Amino acid sequence: MKIKYDENGDARMDAALTATALFLAAMMVIGFTSSPVTTGTKEGERAPNIVGKAYNGSGWQDFDLQSYYNYEWEMGDNDTKDSQWVMIEFMDTDCPYCFNSAREYQEGSNYFVPENPNWNGPQVSFLASATELTGLKGHDSSRAEIEAFRDKTTGQMCNSGNVDCSTRDGVEYTIPFIDDLDKTNMDNWKIGGTPAYFLIQPDGIIAWASHEHQEEKFYEAINRLVPQDGE
Amino acid sequence: MEFLDSNTILAIFSIPMVIGGLLISPSGESLSASMSEKFPSLKTLRGRLLTGSTLIAFSGFIISAMTLWISNTISEGAGFCVANNIFSCDDVLGNPEFNTMPFLGIRWALFGIIIYTFFLWLLISISKEPQADWVGTNIKLGFMITSTGIIAIAWLMYAESVMEKICPYCTAAHIGNILLIYGFWKMGKLHDSGNWHKN
Numbered sequence: 567m568k569i570k571y572d573e574n575g576d577a578r579m580d581a582a583l584t585a586t587a588l589f590l591a592a593m594m595v596i597g598f599t600s601s602p603v604t605t606g607t608k609e610g611e612r613a614p615n616i617v618g619k620a621y622n623g624s625g626w627q628d629f630d631l632q633s634y635y636n637y638e639w640e641m642g643d644n645d646t647k648d649s650q651w652v653m654i655e656f657m658d659t660d661c662p663y664c665f666n667s668a669r670e671y672q673e674g675s676n677y678f679v680p681e682n683p684n685w686n687g688p689q690v691s692f693l694a695s696a697t698e699l700t701g702l703k704g705h706d707s708s709r710a711e712i713e714a715f716r717d718k719t720t721g722q723m724c725n726s727g728n729v730d731c732s733t734r735d736g737v738e739y740t741i742p743f744i745d746d747l748d749k750t751n752m753d754n755w756k757i758g759g760t761p762a763y764f765l766i767q768p769d770g771i772i773a774w775a776s777h778e779h780q781e782e783k784f785y786e787a788i789n790r791l792v793p794q795d796g797e
Numbered sequence: 798m799e800f801l802d803s804n805t806i807l808a809i810f811s812i813p814m815v816i817g818g819l820l821i822s823p824s825g826e827s828l829s830a831s832m833s834e835k836f837p838s839l840k841t842l843r844g845r846l847l848t849g850s851t852l853i854a855f856s857g858f859i860i861s862a863m864t865l866w867i868s869n870t871i872s873e874g875a876g877f878c879v880a881n882n883i884f885s886c887d888d889v890l891g892n893p894e895f896n897t898m899p900f901l902g903i904r905w906a907l908f909g910i911i912i913y914t915f916f917l918w919l920l921i922s923i924s925k926e927p928q929a930d931w932v933g934t935n936i937k938l939g940f941m942i943t944s945t946g947i948i949a950i951a952w953l954m955y956a957e958s959v960m961e962k963i964c965p966y967c968t969a970a971h972i973g974n975i976l977l978i979y980g981f982w983k984m985g986k987l988h989d990s991g992n993w994h995k996n
Binding site for chain 1: 858859862865866868869870893910911914915917918919921922924925926929931
């Protein structure tokens, strides 16, 4: 019986083994020395960055969400005063629920600050990203409307265009309102409706997303997740 | 590697690519003359093309691996080669919109490692058995795949133009691919002429 075999098979197999060994060695080195974090909007993922313009009460300024982060931060850090958490609300000034819950969010933005003696935790910086939900009646928004909603000034119609923005509950905000009228941030964060809340750790990782905890309010999440002195 | 900045590391990893590029260039013969006593394979055109292309592929492999490592490191939040000028690989590799392949969803850097591993396999197997009857097929395969890589390079250059940033690591890997197109083309020419076996 004549046995057929490929005399050149060894060369290709040897080369394959060498190349595979190189590939595996590289992957092992990368795997042992780095730990990739996916960018996304689920808890444990890195929050997509937001860059644009934000209204802070005096004008529209450049905004970069990453400027709030401290990448050196770790959950075990006990110095809670030096770490800054971020709470961001994706909202629409014409969304009735956002309009009616404005007081709650505004009060929260003043409560979770180191200056508040009733709060023993770090700064929680509140942000709002104001969008214009398209295809809905009365949801025509503008920068002027965002300013009126934030500052509680007259002359702009909020809440599906039915009521003057100055009539919303609560006092004026002191937090930045990011311009997302073109829905870029909403699309990047894959948010279907407003309001949507996200609590972000000081290192930029999402600690809590409202769509994963429908039953929990944003302030309950802060109380539960943000370390406070003595913890 | 904190004692070296990102550009120095890239320069070190690019050394084999530069040497490889010189070896496969028309002036490779004169440039390698002084080394051919120590490395006899450099005396022949086939030897220079194979050695040069392997060095380029190895360098591209290492640079792609480093690019994936940088990409992972950025996702953890650290900065590696962030710069305020146009050359900032952090801005390119950290952009989730562009740092993964369309449809497949894997990181471009990982794809780079896979493809350079394949080039290494092609080249090492040819080097081990240069007279084998499948060598022509391997050379053609290498030429076809490196040429197709131009599409990926064009897409990534488009992404860089959108971001108005250039990633030096990605660019080095692209240059490696372009050099390999030339290397495989020259090998193909040599093989088709019949002089491959005479070398």
